[in-house]
Amino acid sequence: MNNIVRIVAAFALSLGTISAAQAHGIWFAQRATQLALIYGIGADDLDSVKRQPLVKSVAGYDAEWKPIVTSLRVAGPLLLVETESQPTIVTAVLENGVWSKTPDGEWIKKGKDEVPNAVISEHTVKYTTAIRGPLSSQIPALPDQTLQVVPVGTAIPVTLGKPIKVRVLFQGKPVKGAEVIADFVNDPDGKPLKSAANGIVTLKVRNQGLNVIAATYVGPADDPTKVDRVEYRATLTFVLPHAPE
Template identity: 60%
Template sequence: MKIIHLAAALTVGLTSIAGAISAQAHGIWFAQRAKQTALIYGVGADDLDVVKRLGLVTGTYGYDADWAPVGATLRVAGPIVLVDSEAPTVAFAAIMDNGLWSRTPDGKWLKGGRDTVPDAVLAERTMKYAVHLTGTPNSPIPALPEQVLQIVPVDKTLPVEMGKPLKVRVLYKGKPVKDAALKHDFVNDPDQPPVKTDKDGVATLKVRNQGLNVLAATYVGPSDNPKQIDHIEYLATLSFVLPHAPE
């Protein structure tokens, strides 16, 4: 009987962990699809259905080489969502409001706050942010006003080879934030132990790929409605591509 109870407890525990991962770990980033820039939603190799979540995307932005705004829009192309711009860009950005989620005592995540899930052991709002470099800007990435959480390289230029150190700063509402959790490869190694930012919001990572790199930062901020949610979880990505050797 004790063995059965232990197995049941382990099952509940694993279900809780899986639920936590599914509700909190997903993010948005940009990547190339057939030589066009697409907005991706998922975690790791899970490239999930962003078309049905398109209504959750509350902002899409483009920037030129001097970080002046360029009009950008999203367009459904079959099972993916592509981004179009009104003029040449060196960067795109986006915001997704993933809404309210509550975890029940049995480890399941349900859509809604404490008003719809009164027995929740945790209730949160999840916000997703993304910045993607498509070219080489004339100046370092600034604090972008629409990005509540943002990863910004500290140095003026990015490394050009994998394995090189990359120092970044995580900004929350434009200011450095301590103890944000950083991962250097959100796509190929999403379960890696995160690196925490220091008191200046800074952490140093190694560039993971000679190709697409998607850095991710997570930060838990205060609730804007304590009766409904316990906190707001922010997940931000910074993506860029290192060129491969000539063919």
């Protein structure tokens, strides 16, 4: 039976139809006026401090895309961003490790070499980019962002419901078939759109506030003895201002 399950899972995977497993992501959001790195999904703002050791990089860039010294500090239950000067964008990478799903739906943080009945095993990595200032030029492919979502051009709509064109980059190049949702916080189960050959997806801006666009791309296994695939998840966050009070 387990073999049948694995065969079905592998077939579905080959068609790209398996729903994203280990669906959590990272993004930046304001907490008590400060910029915090969030780990979670939807309204689940989970324990990011516990996961600080998994954060492989955090970076800030100025308007000319020059790096700004950036770090994270623990402040109570939050991971707050500290920069040496005001950034235009900040980014982070979280290495979430290897996970296997058992036939009964449980996720275990081990490879399939240690979970022989796993229906799927994957290596998961989370990426995020937050826009913090006006864009004077196209956000480039950044060195630590293996998967990256960037707005096409420099203009961000100012009201919800307006279209925004984003491009999904994998290893710095546009990628086809990445699954993109417009609102990872308020509609994490929304039907994703797939990026075109040029990496572009056009979405409607969902919120007159924090927007977290998420892209998921599944690549081949980096260690076939442990995993069936690598799942890359990247978010792009930006904020639309509310009306004057």
